[in-house]
Amino acid sequence: MRSIIKVVFLSVIAMCLFLPSALADNSVTRIDGKNRYAVAVNAAKKSWTTSSTVVLVGKDAYADALSAVPFAYQKNAPVLFTNSTSLSTDTKKGLQSLKTKNVIILGGTKSVSGKVTTQLKSMGISVKRISGKNRYDLAANIAKQMKSSSTAVVANGFAYADAVAIAPYAAKQGYPILLTNDKGLRSETSAVMKSRGVKNTIVIGGESSVNKSAYAQLPSPGRIGGANRYEVAANIVKKYNMSTSTTYISNGFAYADAASGASIAAKQGKAFIFTNEKTLPKATRQIIGSKKITSFSILGGTSTVTNTVVSQLKNPVVGKKVFIDPGHGAHDSGAVGYGLYEKNLNLDVAKRLNTKLNNAGALTTMSRTSDTFDSLQTRVSKGASANADIFISVHANSNDNSSANGTETYYDKTYASANSLKLAQNIQPKMVSALGTRDRGVKTAGFYVIKYSKMPSVLLETGFVSSPVDSNILKSATYKDRLASGISSGVSGYFR
Ligand SMILES: [Zn+2]
Structure with missing residues (x-):
């Protein structure tokens, strides 16, 4: 009993000591x-x-x-x-x-x-x-x-x-x-x-x-x-x-x-x-x-x-180096549906995210800023040479079944597993509340760019271009802007 009280007491002390600073802004x-x-x-x-x-x-x-x-x-x-x-x-x-x-x-x-x-x-x-x-x-x-x-x-x-x-x-x-x-x-x-x-x-x-x-x-x-x-x-x-x-x-x-x-x-x-x-x-x-x-x-x-x-x-993101990777590009259009080309959608969201993060005080680098193509290896090495603190790859989903819809975030366990998960857990709910899409949760998968990036890294699937519901949302500039704000605040939350 005494030891239980001691443990409880020490945990309370520990929470008092670490919680406020761990969750505080600068x-x-x-x-x-x-x-x-x-x-x-x-x-x-x-x-x-x-x-x-x-x-x-x-x-x-x-x-x-x-x-x-x-x-x-x-x-x-x-x-x-x-x-x-x-x-x-x-x-x-x-x-x-x-x-x-x-x-x-x-x-x-x-x-x-x-x-x-x-x-x-x-x-x-x-x-x-x-x-x-x-x-x-x-x-x-x-x-x-x-x-x-x-x-x-x-x-x-x-x-x-x-x-x-x-x-x-x-x-x-x-x-x-x-x-x-x-x-x-x-x-x-x-x-x-x-x-x-x-x-x-x-x-x-x-x-x-x-x-x-x-x-x-x-x-x-x-x-x-x-x-x-x-x-x-x-x-x-x-x-x-x-x-x-x-x-x-x-x-x-x-x-x-x-x-x-x-x-x-x-x-x-x-x-x-x-x-x-x-x-x-x-x-x-x-x-x-x-x-x-x-x-x-x-x-x-x-x-x-x-x-x-x-x-x-x-903002705890101040001075942090964030690498933003808009998926696909040029001849690689990514998923296509309801008039949306994934490569363009990804770039649009990534550019908005870049602006939001810059305004928040971060130092950002993008793998591409126009309709160009990089191999997956090049994206990873660009992130490494930017010496980035975190790596965010922006994508959209697709499925043969048009009823599939929702937003999900992937991380990989190869490098920086715990922090990648933490980053994903911070971003995912912010994307869902920004878009009002179905919450498909945080998942693991060995996608190349998050598997081989050594810093904490996530791959965002913002929504399904194959879904009539999601594609309507993703066509809206207002929603894309809200999405970028949501991701940015998730990133701040990660560093908080
Ligand atoms: Zn993609």
Whole structure:
């Protein structure tokens, strides 16, 4: 009896521990604010209850903010922003609630005016300013105020996204961020590297940001590039294996939100990645998928990171690689009935599914996108070279007896048997409820594409083109769209 109670008790514990996380969507929170000042203050409050020192940067002086994060990190200070002409109200309130005693302004009086200094002093705050003749000089002067480091980061002073993306890592390591431009290495930068005894350089951005000649003049340089800012940020996370237990994400074009994000990501030792406003870029999906990131904190309001992106981040299919195989094609029409050609129907459904999954945040590959023919072997090898997480083959059924009807899903037991079954069990009921067809259930069969695909794989028989009932449903664009949505949500359910 006692052991039964123990077993029951342990099972309940186990269910409590595993069920919610196993069935949950990804976690997404947002650090919002009515403007960039408020976003920065709210971000600061996530990491600091009080902060005696704050680093203050002009609202449009993005170059000044680039080098701010590693410096602020050493001062255990958040980075806040202000209007250049007068201290922004939200920032003022933030300084009060953080009980700030010292403000270090980065940049000249053009970006943060003397009036702001006066206002700060009248609040009983002591003010220090680090300025420079230009952005390169400012970055060098900030570096001089940091603890010495034999490694420095060099980024283009006009490509803020690159510098912001490396900031959390650079901060953690105590590396200053120095700037240059696309014309070549700046003298301010090389001088400070010499005087500070820098022996290694991490160059951020491609050759269009830091060119070959600048690169060649740097001490022991190594480059982290990328086709765009999303890829640069993703490559940084990958290269330095940064903690993704919670990953900060901001719009790659909203520099103030990005700098705020980098600042708290640095403080918390977390990874930091970029999105664009309306959809997750490919490189961002890829890093989410490869690092299996399931918890995100967004910096900025819905105007910079829309709720569409939130939905994608929440969806467990985000970053997952789905291979979609529309059965048959070209001379191989598949089943034919009631004016339906299976090859066309399969392609139509597969294309809709492709769109739905892409909108949901997945990375998709199709074996064909037009009326072409691939052998079964080719389909399998395409799925393998896509390194897909799952393989879905889309088909329709046929029978000599026109009364045969309904929807069924096949899996094979050769490879990934349990997960193939799980995938089938997630998709099948969603197809049936989308189409209102007869539920023929989940079945096993050694169809070539699911037998030889090594990843979890299923073959969907959406309905019978030989059935007057099913074929009517499958002719309807509305039903095909519902079907695609159903399959897509079944796929999400599988990854949930
Ligand atoms: Zn078929």
